[in-house]
Amino acid sequence: MIININMNEREIFTSFLKRKGLKMTQPRETVLQAFLAHEGHLTTEDILHASRMIDASIGQATVFRTMKLIAEAGLARDACQDDGPRKYEHAYLHSHHDHLHCIGCGKVIEFFDPDIEQAQEAIFKQYGFTAIGHRMELQGLCAECSAQQDKTRTQP
Amino acid sequence: MIININMNEREIFTSFLKRKGLKMTQPRETVLQAFLAHEGHLTTEDILHASRMIDASIGQATVFRTMKLIAEAGLARDACQDDGPRKYEHAYLHSHHDHLHCIGCGKVIEFFDPDIEQAQEAIFKQYGFTAIGHRMELQGLCAECSAQQDKTRTQP
DNA sequence: AATTTAATTGATAATGATTATCAATATCAA
DNA sequence: TTGATATTGATAATCATTATCAATTAAATT
Ligand SMILES: [Mn+2]
Ligand SMILES: [Mn+2]
Ligand SMILES: [Zn+2]
Ligand SMILES: [Zn+2]
Numbered sequence: 052m053i054i055n056i057n058m059n060e061r062e063i064f065t066s067f068l069k070r071k072g073l074k075m076t077q078p079r080e081t082v083l084q085a086f087l088a089h090e091g092h093l094t095t096e097d098i099l100h101a102s103r104m105i106d107a108s109i110g111q112a113t114v115f116r117t118m119k120l121i122a123e124a125g126l127a128r129d130a131c132q133d134d135g136p137r138k139y140e141h142a143y144l145h146s147h148h149d150h151l152h153c154i155g156c157g158k159v160i161e162f163f164d165p166d167i168e169q170a171q172e173a174i175f176k177q178y179g180f181t182a183i184g185h186r187m188e189l190q191g192l193c194a195e196c197s198a199q200q201d202k203t204r205t206q207p
Numbered sequence: 208m209i210i211n212i213n214m215n216e217r218e219i220f221t222s223f224l225k226r227k228g229l230k231m232t233q234p235r236e237t238v239l240q241a242f243l244a245h246e247g248h249l250t251t252e253d254i255l256h257a258s259r260m261i262d263a264s265i266g267q268a269t270v271f272r273t274m275k276l277i278a279e280a281g282l283a284r285d286a287c288q289d290d291g292p293r294k295y296e297h298a299y300l301h302s303h304h305d306h307l308h309c310i311g312c313g314k315v316i317e318f319f320d321p322d323i324e325q326a327q328e329a330i331f332k333q334y335g336f337t338a339i340g341h342r343m344e345l346q347g348l349c350a351e352c353s354a355q356q357d358k359t360r361t362q363p
Numbered sequence: 364a365a366t367t368t369a370a371t372t373g374a375t376a377a378t379g380a381t382t383a384t385c386a387a388t389a390t391c392a393a
Numbered sequence: 394t395t396g397a398t399a400t401t402g403a404t405a406a407t408c409a410t411t412a413t414c415a416a417t418t419a420a421a422t423t
Contacts, residue, residue, distance in 0.1 A: 074370060074419050110373035115410065132288045132342060136409060151334055160334055167326045171345055175321075178316055178400085179350035180306055186288060187343040191325055194335035230399060240386050251380085266402035292380060363378065371402070377412065382405105389400070 060087055060126050060143050067124035081106045082117040083126075091137040092130040092159065131159070132186050149187045155196025216243055216282050216299050223280035237262045238273040239282075248286040248294040248315065287315070288342050305343040313353025 064083055065075050070172060085101035086093065093101075095114050102109040108205045118139055130140040149167075151160040167187070175182040192200065213326035220239055221231050247256075251270050258265040274295055276285045286296040287306060305323075307316040316347065323343070331338040348356065 072370085076371065076419070078372070089246055108373080112374080112411080113372065116371090150220035151330060151336060153336065154339060162330055162334070164326055164330060167330075168328065170320055170323045173322060174307060174318055174345060175347055177319070179353075180307060180309065180345075181353045182345070183310060183347045185343065185345045187341065188336070189330060189336075189341045190335055191336035191339045197335075197337045228399085232390070232400065234401070264402080267402065268382080268403080271399090364423100366421100368421080371418070372418090374415100374417085375413085378410080380408090382407070385401105385403095385406075387401080390398085391395105392397095393395085393403105 063126060063143070064121060064124050068120070071103065073120070078109055078113045079104070079120070081109055082114055083121060084129065084141070086118070086121060087141075090141060092140050094136045094138055098139070111136050129186075132188055149189070151189045151191070153196055154194040155192045155200070156189055158193055219299070220277060220280050220282060224276070229276070234265055234269045235273050235276070236268055237265055239277060242274070242277060242283065242295070246297060248296050250292045250294055250353070252292065254295070286340075288344055304332075305345070307345045307347070309349040309352055310346055311348045313357070314349055 061083065064079075067186050068079075082098065082101075082102050085105060086098055089097070095111075095118060098118060099111055099114045100107065102114060110170060118127065122129070122139065122142075126141070126143045127139045128142040131152070131204040133152065138172075146163070147168075148161040148163045149163055151157075153160075171185055172182060214246075217239065218234075224231050224235075225289060230330075238254065238258050241261060242254055245253070251267075254274060255265065255267055255270045257269060273284060278285070278295065278298075282297070282299045283295045284298040286294040287308070289308065302319070304317040304319045307318055308314075311315075323355060327341055330336075350352060
């Protein structure tokens with residue numbers, strides 16, 4: 052099975068299901084459309100709400116189950132690794148990136164640094180590992196939150 | 208309060224507690240000793256077991272609470288970010304490092320790469336962030352697990 | 364088209380890690 | 394020693410996720 056560049060997400064998901072002996076169903080269709088309709092970092096609850104806009108009878112368990120399949124099909128991936136519920140982001144035609152997270156206001160900046168990626172590859176090689184992936188999240192204070200904190204400090 | 212290089216972990220913890228208006232107690236002493244007695248990546252359950260070797264009456268909640276304080280005092284930090292229970296590692300006189308994780312056998316290798324650390328600093332600066340920290344975990348297959356997987360593939 | 368087979372669904376219970384609650388107890392400054 | 398206050402362990406509660414299961418639905422086969 053060759054994945055054609057013109058194959059859209061729905062076709063990718065359908066053929067993924069068929070390959071695994073699973074069925075394309077109405078609820079799975081609904082969850083997929085709900086996910087595809089929103090960019091960004093989405094919790095399962097976000098996707099449940101979006102799904103129920105389309106079909107109010109969708110169950111929570113179905114969203115958990117379907118999102119796991121959508122990720123396995125390569126259309127979604129885990130976004131952050133901080134505490135709290137898992138967050139999915141789009142993976143189809145969305146290239147790999149890491150996250151810079153402001154712990155003051157919660158803002159998340161996506162970035163890609165080829166030097167870091169290359170250095171990571173070098174680490175894998177150095178220890179004789181076959182690379183599978185990595186998780187990296189930088190945590191800090193954005194410019195605004197830094198300034199605000201300075202103010203608080205100088206006026207106690 | 209200047210932290211003397213000769214101040215041992217117990218003294219650091221005691222003065223941390225005093226500074227926060229908290230008390231050094233028998234159970235906290237026990238949990239600290241249990242943690243200090245074991246290197247590596249320890250779950251709260253590991254530390255509970257070790258604590259109960261010293262004092263069988265230690266409660267689970269006390270371990271959760273005390274480990275949080277020990278981490279806040281700078282003696283412990285979170286080790287991994289994979290699923291499952293939180294893992295603590297020693298932070299006192301244990302320099303920062305990242306983790307290379309074999310998802311085949313679970314092996315964890317600790318490494319430190321100044322180039323990656325520097326590149327991370329550059330990212331913070333580029334986006335105007337004040338750096339606080341980062342979490343990075345590389346995931347792959349170690350040499351043994353890679354070899355084993357190749358065997359399975361060529362002999363179906 | 365009807366039948367058969369197996370996968371799927373949503374509701375609900377269960378799980379696992381962590382946190383909150385609370386009455387009884389321990390600590391420590393005065 | 395006392396007394397205010399922090400702490401404890403047991404237990405309940407929470408939160409995200411998974412497991413269970415009877416009813417339903419999708420596809421393969423007649
Ligand atoms: Mn992202
Ligand atoms: Mn470590
Ligand atoms: Zn911010
Ligand atoms: Zn391995």
